[in-house]
Every structure is written in structure tokens, then in C-alpha cells.
Amino acid sequence: MNTCRVALIQQACQSNAEQTRQHTSQAIRQAAASGAQLVVLQELHSGPYFCQHQSCEIFDLAEPIPGPTSDHFSALAGELGIVLVCSLFERRAAGIYHNTAVVFERDGQTAGIYRKMHIPDDPGYNEKFYFTPGDLGFTPIKTSVGTLGVLVCWDQWYPEAARLMALAGAEILIYPTAIGWDPNDNPEEQQRQREAWTTVQRGHAVANGLPVLSVNRIGFEEDPSGKTAGAKFWGSSFVAGPQGEILAQADTTSETILIHDLDLQRCEQVRRIWPFFRDRRIDAYGELTQRFRD
């Protein structure tokens, strides 16, 4: 069996940036020691999810790529001989900042970057304030463990993003993410939201016949502005197979290094029994580029 051992690192944010980096690096080392060939971190893993409020000072946290944080993780990937998916706050120019995933090869070289294309904006998720929408399109990143369709968080709700990655040859879809509950919502609503989040991503696996890795943070983080009740990140990081089946999943509260041996041949088998790509009505999809068909 042609497998790839993957590790999804689900963590809480530590009390400062240096401790958070140490904590994350330690988990990466542990994953590599367990034989992981591909390690995926959660969205914006360098610190708290700062988009709960709007503050111009937060832009000080952004770094160029390459920059100090990407240099650190690039060196670590090279030292451990792993492919590593990071999620960083990128300073591209004054006034242009991105929510950017960076993939490092096992020799430490940068395999590619992806700039988050779909940017949310809701109470507690002020991302349109911080992030310029990505302009690199939906382009998978080639690595020694396969072609990775790296997307970020809000992208996970968009079948278009998953499909474009799959059509461009992605073999695995990967979503670093930071999503949590509003503590004011009732348990039924919280359950529906977490389940919807899992379901829509499993749906991308099914529709495109490929595995999905989704990595979320855990822990409660306050809203510094006091405007919302804060966010309780729901973890639940998971590995799904090409029929959308859950192969491994973390819980909602535990720091977890989720390890799974992904069968890379399964995709070919599944696409033979369910040849969805064959039957796409590309002659009738033109209006997908419209905002609304009214």
C-alpha cells in the first residue's frame, strides 16, 4: 500500500509568542519522531486569533515571507525531513497583508504559498479588516508527498475552491482553520455548526474523490474589545478519506497530534466507481461566475 503518514497538530494558544512557537515546534518534533511525513498546523498558529477585534497595532505582528517565523519553520522542516504546512500573517507591503499558508519541503525549501481567497467578516471574525483577498488563485502546491490543495478556513465552505484545486491535480485537500463557538449560542446551535463544518468538508472529499485534512485550534480566547463573548474554538481536527469517511478525529478540547497513514491509492479506486469528473456539464456551468442569477 502506498501510504503517507500525516500528522495534524491541534493546540491551544500559549501565553506569549515565544512560548507558542516553542510549544508548536515541540509538537512538530514529536510528530516527526512518530514517522509523520506531512505535518499540518492550524490557522495563524503563531498566536491568539487576533481577528476578534480591530486594532491597527496588530499589523505589527505581520511578517514578510521569507521572514523570521517562516525561517524558523523552514529550518525545522529541513532538520526533521518533513513536509510542513504553516499558516502565517503575511506582510506583503504597507497596507497589503494576507492570511497565507506556506508549505516547506523536507529539505527546508519553500514548496509554495497560498493566500486565503475567501475572507469572512462576522462579529468576532473581522478578517476583512486585516486580510487583503488572495490573488494567487486556487493553485495546488507540488511536494515530495504529493500535490497539496492547501486552502484556509473560510475557504472550506466553498465547493468552488475544492473543485478548482481538484481540477488542477490536488491529491489531498488541506484546511488550516480557526473556528469556534459563540459561548452565547445554545448547545443545539453549537452542535449544528460544528457538524455543518465537518459535513461540508467531507462533502468536498466525496464530490472530488480525494482525502481532506482539516486542522483547528482549541481553547477559549477572549475578545479584547469586549464586544463579543469571545470564541471557544471547537478543535475536532479530522482526516477524511475520498468517500468522505472519517478516518481519524480529535475531540473538542484536547491538545492532539492526530496521526494517520493515508492510503494514496484509494483515490484512484474511488474515482473509478464514482467517475464524477467524467460527467461534469461544463457546457452549463458558465453562470457560476455570477454573483446571483437574477
Next chain:
Amino acid sequence: MNTCRVALIQQACQSNAEQTRQHTSQAIRQAAASGAQLVVLQELHSGPYFCQHQSCEIFDLAEPIPGPTSDHFSALAGELGIVLVCSLFERRAAGIYHNTAVVFERDGQTAGIYRKMHIPDDPGYNEKFYFTPGDLGFTPIKTSVGTLGVLVCWDQWYPEAARLMALAGAEILIYPTAIGWDPNDNPEEQQRQREAWTTVQRGHAVANGLPVLSVNRIGFEEDPSGKTAGAKFWGSSFVAGPQGEILAQADTTSETILIHDLDLQRCEQVRRIWPFFRDRRIDAYGELTQRFRD
């Protein structure tokens, strides 16, 4: 609460066409007596799922629309004052046959038709032999209970179809379907397939913030050609809400009239907290009309 009482009729095929029609009509009457305003039948409900094998004589079963079968169900919808979604084998011309859904208004008038756009072809599902691909596109049908995004079976694997219906104002997605297990597959594979089928459709509900009604048949049907082991249709007809939550579901073996009071206001609330349509990157979706991005 602004609700619509829906009924999904999940049945086995009877031993001949007349009995099948009687049996289905009886269930429709029962659904209407229970207060259903919208009744949905399974795919090709007039008889066995004939696509297991290829035979030119089968084309004799096709009827024009309007024709005897559509006249029967149109009259029944008018008599009972319900909106009724049928699924018929349409003869459009010599050599042009479609797998067509017909929606009747509560006065018996035809509200609209939809011709299946995505046509499968697998061992036991020889649909490309029988059905010319639809040429009406993805156009919802306006009725007195709402704007219905009626699609058929294989369409359910395609996020593009669901999205185009939603973008054109569909308020409910509806899938008459006929899907079953190959008795030669092991129970784990069978379970993965049924779960994938549910998941991808629930995913469409999530991605588009609208409810989904999916109606499948039950019962074992032999392959008259003896080439395959036949099909064991897995039922599991369901109603999902706009967060993909299962609101009602039938089992895999029972004839069921699945009734649910659908909350039509929920959709508006869900789309306000998850405004996915707002953030679609329509500038970057152009290549969805390509077969493959190679």
C-alpha cells in the same frame, strides 16, 4: 413560523406498472390526508429501475409529457390540492428520451419540468444508453410552496448543480433518486457509500444555506441481463435543514411516508450568520468550466 409540510414517499416497486401506480397514488393520498403541501416521489417511480441492463424495447415505456402518466398525476395533484414532484421517462422524439422531473401545481397545472443534466454510466446503471443529457440547464421551478431546485439522482454528487439552483433563487433542493448497493460489496463499503451519498447532499445544504429533500426507493431488483448481482436500493430518504442537519430520515428497508414541517424562515437566519454568497470569488471561478486544469 412560516412552514411547509413536506412528504417524501419511499417505496418498493410493485409487480406491474398498474399496481405500482395504484400503490404510489395511495401513498400520495395518505400524505395529502396528513396535511402535506409538497409531495416528492422517488426517481422513475413508474416501475423497476430499468437501467440495470440495455434493451431497445424499454424505450416503449417512455411517454411524452403531457402523456398518460403525467395526466394521471396532474389530476391527482389537482384533486388533492398539493404540489407534486414526479420523475418520468420522457419520450421527446424518436431517439431523444430524457430522465425528467415534472412538478404539478395544486390546481393540477404543470409548474415546470427539469431534464436530468448529469447522466451516469456504471455497471448496473446504464443511463447513458437511455437518457439524452438535459438541455434545460439548472432552472428552479416556481410553485405556490416556494421556488424548487429540482435535480435528479446523479446530479446530487455535483456541487455545481446545487449552487446554480441556489444562485437562481431555489429555496429548497429536491432530489428524486434511485441508488442502491451492489450485493457483492462488503458491508463496510456499502456503509461508506450510503454515508457519502447523505454527506454530499447535506454539504449542498450547508454550502447554499437551504434545505434538501432526497427521496430514494427501497427493495432488491434483479438485473434482467444477469450481468450484475442486481441492486439493493438503500432508501434512507431524508430531509436536511440549511445547516445540513438531518431533520427526518427513513430507514433502508421500510416503505415510508416521511413527513416534516419545514421552517421556511430558517434559511434567511442561517444565511445571515454564514453569508457564503457574499464572499464568493467570482473573479477566480472561470476555470470551473474546464474539464481539467492541466
